[in-house]
Amino acid sequence: MLRTARTAVTAAAEEATRLPIDTILVGDCIDHMNALPAGSVDLIFADPPYNLQLEQSLTRPDQSKVDAVDDDWDKFDSFAHYDAFTRAWLKAARRVLKPDGALWVIGSYHNIFRVGSALQDLDFWMLNDIVWRKANPMPNFRGTRFTNAHETLIWAAKSQKSRVTFNYEAMKLANDDTQMRSDWLFPICTGAERLKDEADDKVHPTQKPEALLFRILNATTKPGDIVLDPFFGTGTTGAVARKLGRHFIGIEREDTYVSAARKRIASIRPSVFEALQSVTPKRKETRIPFGSLIEQGLIEPGTQLFDLTKRYSAMVRADGSLVSGSHQGSIHKVGALVQGAEACNGWTFWHYDQNGRVVPIDDLRTGVRAKLDLLSA
């Protein structure tokens, strides 16, 4: 009798801890997370709705319309509603995490401050905020702000005393033997990687690049770990987990996304090594804008520049523009204008007086570049 009871209990416990590994659960993420056993997953990656608040439609300068994120799942009545939603899914997420588990969230300035505050309030322990610098962001078409060229990720442990996985050496190796920094450069998801439907439209408006998930899983999980994604979408997390020999649990409400994700993941052939290679971004020559020389105090506003023959001259203004007579603009533009030429490389055309020596401004750029590369290498 006793033995039978114990067996039943053990079986129930086993049943309860048997996780729906490498599958997608369809439905609300809070309900599904609450149905999972507590303390059962190693990592959570979450890409929740951003709560964008778009007022009107936006057109490009060529009058084409920007295909905005206007899906119902991104609509919230107020910050209060968004906060309630955020706290609810974070609470459920925290429960399902192992004691030494950690969580990643990605967001933009519309929502990330709400999410970050909620995380702290719920006793998650922040480890890093990470900046995903987009190599090819959408420009600001109206010329009213800085190009929105990044998104923010937060990496947080379940609690202050969690001993989370961090593959420091692997990250350092992947970054030419220097510590991986908190700013990551990746292109947005386009081309063959971007899932399209029969009509050749994007299946999901905000599909994340696999390279981003590669780095995250490589950095903060071990092979065989279980990664939960409560906003699975078209399954980038699952695809990368499979490639890297990690297990995933996806939760997604929309049937369209679920079926696209299933098809996508089924076709993945795990191949760790090559995938890892593609993660390392190639080092490009650091670009130094002329304005940064002034910002850094290497050229003072008011400095006179001239060409090698001293036929033309121009004055440097604080904003990085040059003036020469009625001409004004960038070093290149004014260089072209004074000569009546179509184009001009201002870096080699313009010179300044360095203690009596006539030196091209390009020399300053070379110096700054060398210093920057040295510092960030």
Add this chain to the structure above:
Amino acid sequence: MLRTARTAVTAAAEEATRLPIDTILVGDCIDHMNALPAGSVDLIFADPPYNLQLEQSLTRPDQSKVDAVDDDWDKFDSFAHYDAFTRAWLKAARRVLKPDGALWVIGSYHNIFRVGSALQDLDFWMLNDIVWRKANPMPNFRGTRFTNAHETLIWAAKSQKSRVTFNYEAMKLANDDTQMRSDWLFPICTGAERLKDEADDKVHPTQKPEALLFRILNATTKPGDIVLDPFFGTGTTGAVARKLGRHFIGIEREDTYVSAARKRIASIRPSVFEALQSVTPKRKETRIPFGSLIEQGLIEPGTQLFDLTKRYSAMVRADGSLVSGSHQGSIHKVGALVQGAEACNGWTFWHYDQNGRVVPIDDLRTGVRAKLDLLSA
């Protein structure tokens, strides 16, 4: 009697609106801000305490101690206290801003999510979050996290309807003619720029580089604007403001910082006036109605206009309107109608035949504008 009263009132009003320009107020920033007249400053730059939670002291691999931020002013008992403090100073800051004013805050993951949420709750309107990528950050000595290589800034307008200053063209030009992005690369403040005391210790633990403020003031203020910094520290904001021909109001509690800042700012040589002028944005150029070109005989009534591909054409009428088939109206309206587009810039869309050369009508406008500006100069 009445006259005297009115005079007194006027004097009081004048007294109240007389701002403590280019000075440092010593004491609590909330008290001082509340004593300033409402709606009186153009921009606020704030570098509040970060609420760093260093559990124990940090040691480098060689066992030397890291001089971490552990000053009293950075201690808060809990997030609740920090939030209360944040809301209090942000409220005071919002009151003192002009209706079209804006605010910058800088922070790290320890505090920026609290600050960002508070901003949104207080009806500030976020314009961008900006990432300052440090060229030479402090490494993570323990190898337990990613190198903390950036800080976050938030640029927010006083309200959603504020028309804030943004020198788009100047930023674009300073960035080699492409839009300035939201990720900025600057070295941290070291070397000669870093203020040191007699013992050769740094005067302030978190002195910001002038390059950062240079970009901020260049991007979001005009010459002569008033910039308030409620956490003035050693006065980077004041130093850059003075260099760039902007006014500052600094507020700082610590005498050590105040005296260092005063000395620092007194030694600054402001830029010459001409160097502070910036490129004129197209939006601000003298408006030339199309009709005036006809009035001035530059285009004759009856002239045929066409687009660059010669797919569409229209005729100029004496009153400055165009006709194309059944369409008629302004150059913009007809340009849009013939293409079936929502909008169209007629100045660049429509061309005319100038002795066999196809020239946009905008070239005529440019000529007229130059002549007009010459006359009025």
Add this chain to the structure above:
DNA sequence: TGAATCAATGAATCCTGAC
């Protein structure tokens, strides 16, 4: 076949002054 050109597009809180 290859080079040159054109077209499409991506998490976007995206105008401003006159009446």
Add this chain to the structure above:
DNA sequence: TGTCAGGATTCATTGATTC
């Protein structure tokens, strides 16, 4: 306060089309 209309505004990448 709103309405109306002038007219200003884009970067990197991919893939298709043309030369």
